[in-house]
Structure formats: C-alpha cells, structure tokens
Amino acid sequence: MRSGPRESWLVVLFVAGCLLFSYPLMELFNHVDLLLGAPVSVLYLFGAWLGVIGVAWLIHEWRS
Amino acid sequence: MFGALVLLVSLLYLGLLFAIAYYGDRQADRGRSIINNPYVYTLSMGVYCTAWTYYGSVGRASSSGLGFLPIYIGPTLIAVLWWFVLRKMVRISRMNRITTIADFIASRYGKSSTLGGLVTVIAVVGIIPYISLQLNAVSASFTLLWGYPELHFNPSDRFTISGLDTALWVTLGMAAFAILFGTRHLDVTEHHQGLVAAIAFESIVKLIAFLAVGFFVTFVLFNGPVDLFGQAMADPALAQLATFSDATVDYNQWAWLTFLSMLAILFLPRQFQMAVLENMDENHIRKASWLFPLYLLVINIFVFPIALAGLIVFRDQPIDADLFVLGLPMAAGNELLALFVFIGGLSAATSMVIVDTVALSTMVSNDLMMPMLLKLRIVRPSERGDYGGTLLSIRRVAIVVIMLLGYLYFRMTDTAASLVSIGLISFAAVAQFAPAFLGGIYWKGGTRLGALSGLVAGFLVWGYTLPLAATHSFGGAPDDFLLYGPWGISWLRPHNLFNLTGLDPVSHSLFWSLLANIGAYVIVSLLTRSSVIEQGQASRFVNVFDYSAESEAIFLWRGTATVQALRSLLERFLGQARTERELNDYARRHSLDWTQMHQADAELVQFAERLLAGVMGAASARVAIASVVQEERLSMDEVLKLLDETSQVRAYSRQLENRTRQLEEKSRELEAATAELRAANERLQELDRLKDDFISTVTHELRTPLTSIRAFAEILYDNPTLDEARRTQFVGIILKESERLSRLINQVLDLAKLEAGAAEWNTTEVDMRALIAEAVRASSGMAEEKGVRILTRIDESRPLLVWVDEDRLMQVMLNLLSNAVKFSPEGRGEVCISTECKDHWLVVHVADNGIGIRPEDQKVIFDKFRQGGDRRMGKPQGTGLGLPISAQIIAHFGGKLWVESEPGKGATFSFMLPLPSSDHR
Numbered sequence: 001m002r003s004g005p006r007e008s009w010l011v012v013l014f015v016a017g018c019l020l021f022s023y024p025l026m027e028l029f030n031h032v033d034l035l036l037g038a039p040v041s042v043l044y045l046f047g048a049w050l051g052v053i054g055v056a057w058l059i060h061e062w063r064s
Numbered sequence: 065m066f067g068a069l070v071l072l073v074s075l076l077y078l079g080l081l082f083a084i085a086y087y088g089d090r091q092a093d094r095g096r097s098i099i100n101n102p103y104v105y106t107l108s109m110g111v112y113c114t115a116w117t118y119y120g121s122v123g124r125a126s127s128s129g130l131g132f133l134p135i136y137i138g139p140t141l142i143a144v145l146w147w148f149v150l151r152k153m154v155r156i157s158r159m160n161r162i163t164t165i166a167d168f169i170a171s172r173y174g175k176s177s178t179l180g181g182l183v184t185v186i187a188v189v190g191i192i193p194y195i196s197l198q199l200n201a202v203s204a205s206f207t208l209l210w211g212y213p214e215l216h217f218n219p220s221d222r223f224t225i226s227g228l229d230t231a232l233w234v235t236l237g238m239a240a241f242a243i244l245f246g247t248r249h250l251d252v253t254e255h256h257q258g259l260v261a262a263i264a265f266e267s268i269v270k271l272i273a274f275l276a277v278g279f280f281v282t283f284v285l286f287n288g289p290v291d292l293f294g295q296a297m298a299d300p301a302l303a304q305l306a307t308f309s310d311a312t313v314d315y316n317q318w319a320w321l322t323f324l325s326m327l328a329i330l331f332l333p334r335q336f337q338m339a340v341l342e343n344m345d346e347n348h349i350r351k352a353s354w355l356f357p358l359y360l361l362v363i364n365i366f367v368f369p370i371a372l373a374g375l376i377v378f379r380d381q382p383i384d385a386d387l388f389v390l391g392l393p394m395a396a397g398n399e400l401l402a403l404f405v406f407i408g409g410l411s412a413a414t415s416m417v418i419v420d421t422v423a424l425s426t427m428v429s430n431d432l433m434m435p436m437l438l439k440l441r442i443v444r445p446s447e448r449g450d451y452g453g454t455l456l457s458i459r460r461v462a463i464v465v466i467m468l469l470g471y472l473y474f475r476m477t478d479t480a481a482s483l484v485s486i487g488l489i490s491f492a493a494v495a496q497f498a499p500a501f502l503g504g505i506y507w508k509g510g511t512r513l514g515a516l517s518g519l520v521a522g523f524l525v526w527g528y529t530l531p532l533a534a535t536h537s538f539g540g541a542p543d544d545f546l547l548y549g550p551w552g553i554s555w556l557r558p559h560n561l562f563n564l565t566g567l568d569p570v571s572h573s574l575f576w577s578l579l580a581n582i583g584a585y586v587i588v589s590l591l592t593r594s595s596v597i598e599q600g601q602a603s604r605f606v607n608v609f610d611y612s613a614e615s616e617a618i619f620l621w622r623g624t625a626t627v628q629a630l631r632s633l634l635e636r637f638l639g640q641a642r643t644e645r646e647l648n649d650y651a652r653r654h655s656l657d658w659t660q661m662h663q664a665d666a667e668l669v670q671f672a673e674r675l676l677a678g679v680m681g682a683a684s685a686r687v688a689i690a691s692v693v694q695e696e697r698l699s700m701d702e703v704l705k706l707l708d709e710t711s712q713v714r715a716y717s718r719q720l721e722n723r724t725r726q727l728e729e730k731s732r733e734l735e736a737a738t739a740e741l742r743a744a745n746e747r748l749q750e751l752d753r754l755k756d757d758f759i760s761t762v763t764h765e766l767r768t769p770l771t772s773i774r775a776f777a778e779i780l781y782d783n784p785t786l787d788e789a790r791r792t793q794f795v796g797i798i799l800k801e802s803e804r805l806s807r808l809i810n811q812v813l814d815l816a817k818l819e820a821g822a823a824e825w826n827t828t829e830v831d832m833r834a835l836i837a838e839a840v841r842a843s844s845g846m847a848e849e850k851g852v853r854i855l856t857r858i859d860e861s862r863p864l865l866v867w868v869d870e871d872r873l874m875q876v877m878l879n880l881l882s883n884a885v886k887f888s889p890e891g892r893g894e895v896c897i898s899t900e901c902k903d904h905w906l907v908v909h910v911a912d913n914g915i916g917i918r919p920e921d922q923k924v925i926f927d928k929f930r931q932g933g934d935r936r937m938g939k940p941q942g943t944g945l946g947l948p949i950s951a952q953i954i955a956h957f958g959g960k961l962w963v964e965s966e967p968g969k970g971a972t973f974s975f976m977l978p979l980p981s982s983d984h985r
Contacts, residue, residue, distance in 0.1 A: 010148070017141045022319055
C-alpha cells in the first residue's frame with residue numbers, strides 16, 4: 001500500500017479523534033451549563049463528532 | 065381494530081421490501097446494478113443501527129445519560145482508518161473468494177476447517193443474544209401498540225396478546241422472511257443485490273421514522289430544544305444525565321465501549337457481509353468513511369432529547385424507557401406517527417435479523433456442517449447427487465434454528481434486561497475475532513494453533529463472564545453465583561474475576577477475554593510452526609496489495625487429478641449448467657481443449673477449488689478437492705523454491721516499474737527536445753522574417769538608382785534636341801547611378817556569400833603598413849575632391865604582419881576610409897589612420913572630424929541597410945551594406961569592428977586583428 005499525504009492525514013485524524021473523545025478533553029466540557037439551549041457536554045460531543053466527520057470529508061473529497 | 069391495521073401495514077411493508085429486493089435482483093440479472101454506488105453502500109452499512117439503536121439507545125440514555133454514544137463514536141473513529149483496514153479486508157476477500165468472516169479466518173490460517181467451525185460457533189452463540197434483542201424489541205413494541213389507545217407497560221403481560229406469545233410469532237415470521245430473502249442464491253460471493261437494496265431502503269425508513277418522532281417530541285410536545293433542555297436541566301436528577309459521573313457513565317466505561325464498538329463495526333457478521341462481501345468497488349469506501357459516520361450522527365441527534373422528554377412526560381409511571389420512542393407519540397394520541405414509528409422499529413429489527421441470519425446460516429453450512437459432512441463421509445463428492453441443494457437446505461434449517469435459539473435465549477434470560485445490555489454481550493463476542501483477524505492480515509507470524517488457542521481462550525472467558533452470568537441474574541437480582549462465585553470462590557465471581565472491581569460487566573469481560581485471547585494467540589503463534597499452506601496464505605493475506613487480482617501467484621500444490629473427476633465434483637455443487645459455463649470460460653482464457661486434456665494441472669485444480677470456495681467456503685472446498693485428487697505433500701525446500709520464484713516474478717515486476725519510470729523520463733526528455741525544437745522553429749521563422757525584410761529592403765534599394773536611371777534615360781530619349789551640356793550631365797548621372805547599382809548588387813551578392821560561408825578566402829601574410837598606404841593612395845582622389853586630408857600615424861619601425869585575405873581587408877579599409885571622407889566636413893575635413901599593438905592584437909583606428917554618430921545609431925549602422933548618414937545628411941550616401949560586410953570580414957579573421965563617437969566631434973571606427981604567434985612572424 002503506497003501512502004501519500006492523504007493517508008498520513010487520516011492517521012493524524014484518527015489519533016486526534018481518539019483524544020477528543022477521551023478523558024482529559026471531555027472533562028473540560030463536562031458540565032450542564034446551557035449554551036444555545038443545550039448542555040455544554042452534549043454540544044461538545046456532537047460538535048467534535050461533526051468535526052471529525054468534516055475533516056474526514058475534507059481529506060477524502062478535497063481535490064487538490 | 066387498530067391492532068389489525070398495525071398487522072396489515074406491517075405485512076404491506078414487508079411486501080414492499082420484497083418488491084425492492086426482487087427489483088434489485090432483476091436489474092442485476094440484466095446487468096444494471098442499482099447498488100453499485102457509494103450511497104447505497106453507505107446505507108447498507110446502516111444495518112449497524114438495529115432495534116438497539118432505535119429503541120435501546122433512548123433506554124440507555126435515560127439511565128446512563130450520554131453513555132449511549134460510544135457505540136457510535138467508535139465506528140466514527142475506526143471509519144477514519146477504513147481506507148487502510150476495510151480496503152484490505154475487501155481486497156483479500158475478493159481475491160480469495162471469501163464467503164463469511166469464518167471463511168476469512170479459516171482461509172488465512174491454512175483453510176483450516178477446525179478454525180472455521182470454531183469461528184462459526186462463536187459467531188452463532190455470540191449473535192444469539194443480539195437476535196433475541198430484536199425479537200424482544202419488536203414483540204414489546206407490537207404489544208404496546210396493540211393496546212392503543214391504552215398504554216400497557218405491565219412487564220408480565222407485555223409479550224402476549226390474548227394468550228398468544230407474540231415473540232414466537234415474530235420469530236417465525238422473521239425466519240420465513242430471512243429464508244425467502246437470503247437463500248435465493250447458492251454462490252455467496254455473488255452479490256446479493258436485491259438484499260442490499262432492501263437493506264439500504266430500510267436504513268432510509270428507520271432514519272426518517274426516528275427523525276420524525278424526534279421532531280415531534282422536541283418541537284410539538286415541547287417548544288424546541290431550548291424549552292426541552294431548559295426543563296430537563298432544572299431537575300438535578302435529569303441534569304446529571306448530561307454529565308459523566310459514576311452514576312451515569314464514567315470515562316473508563318466510555319473508553320472501553322468506544323474500543324468495543326470499533327471492533328464490532330469491523331467484525332459483526334452482518335457488517336462484514338455488507339461492508340466487505342457486498343462491496344462492489346473499493347473506492348466506495350472513501351465516501352462511506354465519512355458518510356456512514358454522518359448517518360450515525362443524524363440518527364442519534366434526537367436520542368438524548370427523546371430520553372429526557374420521556375423521563376419528564378412519564379415521570380410518575382413505571383415505564384420501560386426502551387419504549388419511550390413509541391410511548392411518547394402514543395401518549396400524545398398521535399396514532400399515525402406511532403404506527404410509522406413502529407414500522408421504523410420493524411425495519412431496524414428486520415434488517416439486522418435478515419443480514420445476520422444470512423451471514424450466520426452461510427457460516428453454518430459452509431464452515432461448520434459441510435466440512436463435517438465431508439469428513440464424516442456423509443457427503444461423498446465422488447458419488448452422484450445434488451449437493452448444491454443440500455447446502456441450501458442446510459442454510460434454511462440453520463436460519464430457523466438460529467431464530468429459535470434467539471427466542472429461547474430471550475425466554476431464558478432476564479426479560480427485564482435493557483436492550484443495550486443484551487446487545488453489548490454480542491459485541492464482546494465478536495470482539496474475540498479481532499486478534500486472529502487483525503493479526504492475520506498484518507502479521508505473517510500468526511499460526512493456526514495460535515488463532516485456535518486465542519479464540520478458544522477468549523470465547524471461554526467471554527461465555528463465563530457475560531452470557532453465563534446473565535442467566536444468573538433473573539429479574540435483575542444477582543444470585544449467589546454472581547455475588548460469591550462458584551462454590552464460594554470469590555476470585556471466580558463472573559463480574560469480578562481475580563477480584564477485579566471498578567469495571568462494569570461488559571468492560572470487565574472485554575478486558576479479561578481479550579487479554580486471554582491476545583496472550584494465547586501471540587504466545588502459541590510464536591511457539592508453533594506454520595504449515596506450508598498456511599505460509600502461502602499468510603503471504604497472500606498480509607501482502608495482498610502486492611498480488612495482482614488475476615495472478616494465482618503460488619501453486620502450493622502438486623498431485624494428480626483427472627479433468628473428469630474435477631468436472632463431476634463441480635457439477636455436484638454448482639450444477640451442470642454453471643459448471644459447463646465456467647469450464648468453457650476457463651478453456652477459452654487458457655486456449656485449452658477439454659477433449660484433448662485428461663490430466664488436470666495445478667492451475668486447473670486451484671481454479672476448481674476457488675469456484676467451490678465461493679459456494680461452500682475455503683475449508684470445505686479444500687476437503688472436497690482433496691477427495692478427488694491424489695495430493696503429494698510439498699516439502700519445505702520445494703515451497704521455498706516456489707516462493708523464490710514468486711519473488712523473482714515480483715523482482716521482474718519491479719524491473720517493469722523501473723522501465724516505466726525510465727520511459728516517463730524519456731518522455732520528459734522528449735518534451736524538452738520538443739520545446740527546443742519549438743524554440744528553433746521560432747528562431748527560423750524570425751530568420752525567415754528577417755530574410756523577407758532583407759529582400760524587400762534590397763528591392764527598394766535597387767529601385768532607387770534604377771528609377772533615376774530610367775527617368776534620365778527617358779528624358780534623353782524623348783528630347784533628342786537637348787543641348788550638349790545637359791545631355792552630358794544626364795548621361796553622367798545615369799552612369800553614376802548604374803555604378804551604384806552594380807556596386808549594390810555586388811555587395812548584396814558578397815554579403816550573401818559571406819553569410820552563407822561560401823566566400824573564397826586566400827589567406828596570406830600581409831603587412832598592414834603596406835595595405836594602409838595602398839588604401840590611402842586609392843582614396844586620395846575622393847579625398848582631394850572633397851578637400852579632406854588623410855593623415856597616417858603608424859609605427860613604421862617594424863612590419864605589422866597579419867594573416868588575412870589581402871583583397872578582403874583592403875575592401876574593409878577602403879570602406880572605412882570612404883565613409884570617413886564622406887562624413888567629414890568639406891574643405892577642413894581630416895581623417896587620421898593610426899595603429900597600435902595590444903598584447904596579441906593589432907588595432908587600426910580610422911578617425912574623422914565629422915559630425916559624429918548619435919549613440920542610438922552606433923549599433924544599428926552595422927545592420928544591413930541601416931545608415932546613420934541618411935538621417936544626418938538628408939540623403940543616402942551609400943548602400944548601407946558596407947559596414948555589415950566589413951564587420952563580417954573582420955569577424956572572419958577572428959577580430960572585431962566597432963565604433964566610438966561623440967556627436968559633433970567626429971567618429972572613430974576601429975578594428976582589431978589577431979597578431980600571429982612568434983613562429984609566424
């Protein structure tokens with residue numbers, strides 16, 4: 001398997017995603033203050049989730 | 065009445081699924097695939113979202129808060145790596161005609177039927193709780209909806225309607241459905257196009273249904289998310305659900321569940337079926353790896369709001385949170401929405417049951433029953449009979465048995481257990497495939513015994529800590545076995561092995577089972593040696609990207625078989641028509657004639673084995689093939705030789721690659737050459753343009769004297785009575801112009817000769833002093849006429865010898881002198897010729913005291929036909945070719961000609977010639 005920059009970015013995204021969804025970073029947002037009508041913890045999880053999907057989209061679909 | 069409607073709509077929905085599947089298969093038969101695009105591929109992966117997601121997530125969220133999410137975060141993260149992992153799985157499966165995940169693992173470890181059987185057992189046992197979950201959800205939701213408009217939440221009678229066990233009916237109905245759907249084709253490597261289309265459709269239905277109820281709850285029952293979250297967060301008990309704590313989900317559990325679901329999305333039999341076996345194009349993985357996570361995100365957006373809403377609305381009622389999704393629209397009296405929601409749940413459950421039973425029944429028939437029947441000689445390939453039909457029958461029976469086992473599990477275990485907790489048991493079971501599977505595609509050192517030991521160890525630990533333990537907690541109350549361990553041995557407690565505390569049961573089981581599994585796999589693999597066939601397979605799996613799709617690469621086989629024996633074996637499993645077709649194709653590809661060929665070679669045997677593998681799995685195919693051929697075992701040396709040949713082939717392909725690269729370089733060079741050619745061509749065109757300019761200038765220059773000659777000749781001709789003085793004057797002009805004309809023509813010819821290099825040169829030793837004196841003498845008449853003095857300032861002491869063509873150099877000298885005389889003022893003009901020797905150069909200066917040459921003219925006077933004088937004096941003074949010719953002549957002798965001038969103070973033309981070295985002197 002030949003790996004180019006796209007492949008390297010995927011690995012970076014995977015590691016970043018694992019960090020986003022684990023203890024230290026999640027604890028930062030672990031409270032129920034309402035932001036835009038939703039608890040911060042919920043917003044963080046769905047936001048980070050959407051972020052990972054967005055970057056994956058960029059890596060796969062971006063025609064450089 | 066409403067119950068009847070529910071039944072009717074459900075049946076109509078299932079009928080629609082059939083129609084879609086039928087249409088998909090029909091289109092596929094006509095060669096028009098409706099599933100061959102990344103969107104259908106992504107939707108078919110949506111089979112991941114079952115009744116667990118549909119009903120169970122809300123139940124989970126209402127007790128563990130955000131703890132329902134890792135099940136979807138894990139797949140999102142691993143999807144980022146799909147381009148590496150899933151693509152490799154797809155490639156390997158295609159090249160080896162893999163039919164199931166059991167086939168995959170068996171095939172990797174030397175087509176071991178033992179391993180295939182073991183994986184099948186683990187998969188079936190592991191998935192049964194998952195199937196029971198679907199039965200549970202469908203029958204519970206059906207019972208609830210049947211009771212509409214009342215809300216029956218009494219657990220004791222929730223699964224029976226008028227004394228009938230709804231779960232049993234649902235079980236049988238789904239089994240029938242799965243049989244009709246999943247056992248239409250014998251060859252499992254052919255894509256189930258209709259099935260995939262139906263599953264993709266179900267993914268759309270359940271998504272829309274769930275979004276509909278989410279919208280309804282959030283925006284109709286409540287005034288949007290702000291209102292809903294506002295009310296919920298005001299209640300400390302509900303607010304706690306939005307945080308991570310020991311009461312909901314802690315980070316430890318979160319991490320384990322994320323990890324578990326990463327493995328599940330890869331190794332669940334139905335995911336393997338959809339993502340790997342039904343994949344039509346590896347490039348679809350690219351789109352799916354961000355689109356599928358997006359699907360998961362969207363279907364989960366309303367889970368938490370629905371859970372909070374359910375907890376608020378049903379605050380004082382003892383209601384199963386797993387049914388909030390259906391209960392909320394029912395409580396609001398929206399029966400149509402409730403019906404739609406039920407259909408969505410049905411689609412979620414049926415898609416899972418159909419795909420899983422198809423995958424499991426294929427495993428049972430191909431990897432468990434067939435090898436057993438072949439080994440026990442119950443099925444004898446050498447005897448006549450239709451074994452293809454046998455395989456299909458086994459699959460159909462397997463589907464019914466698996467469904468009934470699911471039902472049994474459902475009745476035996478804790479009916480009060482939440483959907484998610486049941487499903488996680490299955491997740492942990494399929495996670496046991498990870499070491500043998502991932503080790504198998506990334507580590508050549510994994511052996512059959514290693515994989516067997518790992519799987520057995522992991523499976524036993526899993527069985528003890530999860531399903532067995534589950535049977536000991538009926539009604540949610542753990543018995544002594546759970547609390548104090550078997551025979552009171554506390555370190556054997558299923559949820560606290562070795563007295564480990566602090567982990568929930570699933571994480572606990574996952575940790576110990578994977579520890580045992582990986583440990584056994586790695587250690588036993590390192591301790592054992594793999595067989596010949598295993599090494600070949602290991603290389604084919606780990607280095608799959610090095611093999612081309614067509615190449616069979618290594619024929620690790622030697623033996624004898626007759627074509628007839630192979631043909632009848634194939635006929636028995638594939639049917640006569642298909643066998644005929646495949647063999648004819650093979651003959652055409654290899655230019656063979658079956659009537660001439662009696663003994664099968666290794667390639668043909670391998671071809672037959674691959675065909676059989678597509679129907680019955682690799683391990684069974686191997687046993688079947690072995691029954692008709694006399695095999696000789698290959699020695700290690702021979703294998704090494706074969707591998708060596710393969711590596712030579714690979715080296716050859718690398719050479720080819722190098723050649724390709726060289727060719728690319730060549731083509732780049734070619735491009736460079738083309739560019740040069742283009743530049744040369746442009747230069748040529750430029751020269752051509754210059755030539756045209758030259759010709760038009762020459763023509764113009766010739767016309768000027770010709771015009772005046774003609775004009776005066778006409779005057780003379782027309783006026784015979786012209787007086788003598790005028791006549792003499794006009795004839796003089798004609799003569800002068802004729803001379804100019806012939807001079808011009810001579811010079812043009814001269815220049816052309818010089819430029820073409822065709823001029824003749826008579827190079828001799830010439831004394832510059834004599835040459836200058838001769839030139840001065842020749843010009844003296846012209847100078848005197850104009851009253852110009854010519855002075856010479858020459859070093860007379862020694863000869864100034866140069867190697868030149870005397871006549872040519874004289875031509876230059878005369879040209880310079882006549883120019884100088886021409887441009888000197890009349891009467892007081894002074895031309896001075898001087899020489900000097902500089903290093904090895906002789907420099908001759910011809911200076912005048914005329915009006916000089918403007919700097920912008922100093923360059924152009926050496927161009928053809930460009931005269932400085934015409935602008936200074938108002939009329940042409942020469943041909944405009946003298947200086948260019950002189951410059952050419954001097955250049956030919958290896959010197960150069962230049963001018964220095966200040967306007968108003970005269971001009972100095974100089975040329976330098978090389979002095980010959982001493983031996984010429």
